[in-house]
Amino acid sequence: MGRDVTIVEVGPRDGLQNEANFVETARKVELIDMLGECGFARIEATSFVSPRWVPQMADASEVMARIRRRPDVVYSVLTPNLKGFEAAVAARADEVAIFASASETFSRKNINCSIAESLERFRPLAEATRAAGIPMRGYVSCVVECPYEGPIAPDAVARLTENLLALGCREVSLGDTVGKGRPETISAMLDAVLDIAPAERLAGHYHDTNGRAGESIEISLELGLRVFDSAIAGLGGCPYAPGAEGNVDTCKVEALMERLGYRTGLDADRLQEATAFAAKFRRSKTSGAAQAGA
Ligand code: HMG
Numbered sequence: 001m002g003r004d005v006t007i008v009e010v011g012p013r014d015g016l017q018n019e020a021n022f023v024e025t026a027r028k029v030e031l032i033d034m035l036g037e038c039g040f041a042r043i044e045a046t047s048f049v050s051p052r053w054v055p056q057m058a059d060a061s062e063v064m065a066r067i068r069r070r071p072d073v074v075y076s077v078l079t080p081n082l083k084g085f086e087a088a089v090a091a092r093a094d095e096v097a098i099f100a101s102a103s104e105t106f107s108r109k110n111i112n113c114s115i116a117e118s119l120e121r122f123r124p125l126a127e128a129t130r131a132a133g134i135p136m137r138g139y140v141s142c143v144v145e146c147p148y149e150g151p152i153a154p155d156a157v158a159r160l161t162e163n164l165l166a167l168g169c170r171e172v173s174l175g176d177t178v179g180k181g182r183p184e185t186i187s188a189m190l191d192a193v194l195d196i197a198p199a200e201r202l203a204g205h206y207h208d209t210n211g212r213a214g215e216s217i218e219i220s221l222e223l224g225l226r227v228f229d230s231a232i233a234g235l236g237g238c239p240y241a242p243g244a245e246g247n248v249d250t251c252k253v254e255a256l257m258e259r260l261g262y263r264t265g266l267d268a269d270r271l272q273e274a275t276a277f278a279a280k281f282r283r284s285k286t287s288g289a290a291q292a293g294a
């Protein structure tokens with residue numbers, strides 16, 4: 001099995017979306033441009049969601065218009081519905097990502113509909129991406145645990161992954177949204193998903209609440225996954241997952257890969273510079289939405 005690993009930098013989106021204080025657009029752009037110099041092939045830049053739900057991402061179009069695009073970087077964005085997709089196309093996003101949840105309660109809290117309704121909502125979006133020739137990624141949240149429902153059955157994750165692939169997602173990113181995965185729960189979940197999808201179509205998206213994301217990554221590598229999401233300086237979390245910490249820190253993943261003998265193509269010195277810059281944004285741990293118990 002290959003030793004090349006792709007790290008998808010999601011800090012500008014998954015990281016910053018949870019910051020309670022609005023980060024100036026110029027600072028977001030600066031961060032994304034710094035990340036562009038680090039060697040990432042894929043950067044999740046922002047999300048075209050409702051500004052009432054996530055005010056921090058209200059400047060998505062402006063961010064996309066102002067970043068200095070590198071031809072070797074895919075700039076992707078989150079799109080929850082057709083409205084978001086249309087704005088993402090107007091902003092020249094290279095890739096869009098739809099996001100569903102394996103937990104009914106989290107689905108309602110995060111995107112205000114049931115899992116089945118979310119799949120129906122994604123259908124016209126998926127058709128539009130096909131027509132526009134834009135690649136689409138899928139996310140499954142709460143792959144091992146939900147902040148409202150507790151443990152999630154691996155079968156639920158496998159079924160949803162199957163549905164997202166059938167909709168046309170080129171890859172499905174498996175999110176341990178609350179970062180409570182343990183080696184045994186992550187491997188049980190991956191075993192179920194790998195029964196319906198090859199490892200090449202999957203990515204690991206692990207938050208690091210309990211400091212065990214590295215173990216989740218190691219298990220995923222053993223099972224054949226080669227794409228992992230991480231956030232510079234371990235920024236963020238989801239505003240609708242109270243108590244969850246940020247994504248696993250990109251530098252931690254890069255160092256882990258180095259130790260295990262995998263190639264990431266990332267420049268460790270540039271990563272340190274971007275980390276120092278991004279760390280200044282970590283002023284608060286929970287957003288207004290989370291404090292309101294949303
Ligand atoms: P809703 O309120 O049910 O939507 O929200 P609606 O269709 O009834 O629209 C309500 C208003 O929002 C309308 O405006 C729409 O125009 C507007 P009004 O007419 O009242 O002025 N609206 C939009 N505006 C801009 N862009 C849009 C958009 N859509 C509607 N795309 C909705 C449903 C899905 C829109 C909302 O719940 C939402 O935006 N949710 C996003 C929440 C979010 O971003 N969560 C964080 C990302 S997921 C995550 O972090 C997990 C992940 O990292 C993986 C993991 O860790 O597990 C991916």
Ligand code: MG
Nearest residue numbers: 014175177238
């Ligand atoms: Mg996340």
